[in-house]
Amino acid sequence: MPSSDNLLWEAVSGISRFAALLTMAELGVADQLADGPLDAEELAARCGAHTPALRRVLRELESIGVVRAAGAGRYELTGEGAALRSDAPGSIRSGLRMLGEESFWYAMGKLPETVRHGKSAFIAKYGELYDHLAGNPEISRIFDDYMTTRAEVFTSGLVARHDFTGVGTMVDVAGGKGSILATVLRANPGMRGILFDLDHVVGHAGELFAAEGLADRCETVAGSFFDSVPAGGDVYLLASVLHNWGQDDAVRILRNVRAAMNPGGRVLVLEVVLPDDAEPHLGKDLDLRMLAIFNGGSERSRREYAELFAQADLELREVTELGAGASLLQATARSS
Known part of the structure; x- marks a missing residue:
């Protein structure tokens, strides 16, 4: 059984892994890999990304198990990674994008402040959720996609x-x-x-x-x-x-x-x-x-x-x- 120290560090490491998955979702990496392996340079070109930075994210994604090396510097999707494709049944892509959206990311990062005062720091900054969505069509679209998939x-x-x-x-x-x-x-x-x-x-x-x-x-x-x-x-x-x-x-x-x-x-x-x-x-x-x-x-x-x-x-x-x-x-x- 893992020690309490290991469990705590696993939770701390989770933020980096989530950020890597969020990057994969935002850039549409899974969609680009849907038809087969690509090297980092070609993948970066298709996703509109910086190649050296993307290589570092791919290294983390490989450690999570959503992509894997396919020889000659190329990467391919795993079965787990396929769940991030936009067209996958029950796709998790919209959920990642919603939870990583700036205001939602802010909400979770400010949870200590919310707990300290008993009032949502998100509401204090952005207003009520549904008013916020109504005033931001792009965020609303991501939210609707997330809710539909969920x-x-x-x-x-x-x-x-x-x-x-x-x-x-x-x-x-x-x-x-x-x-x-x-x-x-x-x-x-x-x-x-x-x-x-x-x-x-x-x-x-x-x-x-x-x-x-x-x-x-x-x-x-x-x-x-x-x-x-x-x-x-x-x-x-x-x-x-x-x-x-x-x-x-x-x-x-x-x-x-x-x-x-x-x-x-x-x-x-x-x-x-x-x-x-x-x-x-x-x-x-x-x-x-x-x-x-x-x-x-x-x-x-x-x-x-x-x-x-x-x-x-x-x-x-x-x-x-x-x-x-x-x-x-x-x-x-x-x-x-």
């Missing part, structure tokens, strides 16, 4: 593990560009959908629904879930929504959903659920990002979600693991 694994689990039989209408609350809703509708031909999000978010969702042949089964509605959500849904989906908000705000969102849903309706919350043990877990990593970027946002345990639902007159019925660290929590109106 949702792919969760969505396949949702479709495979949850029974939508009998559902007439599903409302995807804060559903972004509609990728999750489109996947659920394709798998359930008799269902209709409503995509609900802020105006600047849902503006282009119609293009996706048209391309997927779903335009006649899905409508988009713009608004704020703090005011209300579209009424008449049999199922309301909140995917990676509640963890952005503190207790009072999350309860307010759920109360609006509770008021809007049909009798016998249910609420599906797709989130990472924190375990009760001390073992490493994706949710604990994500929770520090929530701490860094939001004032009040957090990952929650099963017990905390049950309490959250109860405050909104809902009752947690079931928790289903979907894979990749995500879980689906199902709630219905509380019994009288």
Whole structure:
């Protein structure tokens, strides 16, 4: 078993490895190597990079195992490295670019300041996340790509593990560009959908629904879930929504959903659920990002979600693991 000193130094070294992976993602190295090995000079020319500097990064990337030497000074992708290609299923490229984007990098670097004062240093510098994204289209595009890719694994689990039989209408609350809703509708031909999000978010969702042949089964509605959500849904989906908000705000969102849903309706919350043990877990990593970027946002345990639902007159019925660290929590109106 590694000593505590080794574990600590592994964590310290992680920042250099992340920076190398970020460089690979930003420069599109994996895309350039997709068709076969290249030497550092040719790779640098294709990526618009400085050859000696790129060689040093490639040396680190080789040690991580995402590229390997292919003779005559050339490098090729490994199976692990292929996950950084833009066209790879579940590509990690957009996630690296998002986490390495200047404002997100700042947020994590300033975590000590956030912990010292109990307020997000990110917000103090850049403002609320979604306002920041709205004012920076390029960052917003990277964020949307990241969220879409991240949702792919969760969505396949949702479709495979949850029974939508009998559902007439599903409302995807804060559903972004509609990728999750489109996947659920394709798998359930008799269902209709409503995509609900802020105006600047849902503006282009119609293009996706048209391309997927779903335009006649899905409508988009713009608004704020703090005011209300579209009424008449049999199922309301909140995917990676509640963890952005503190207790009072999350309860307010759920109360609006509770008021809007049909009798016998249910609420599906797709989130990472924190375990009760001390073992490493994706949710604990994500929770520090929530701490860094939001004032009040957090990952929650099963017990905390049950309490959250109860405050909104809902009752947690079931928790289903979907894979990749995500879980689906199902709630219905509380019994009288």
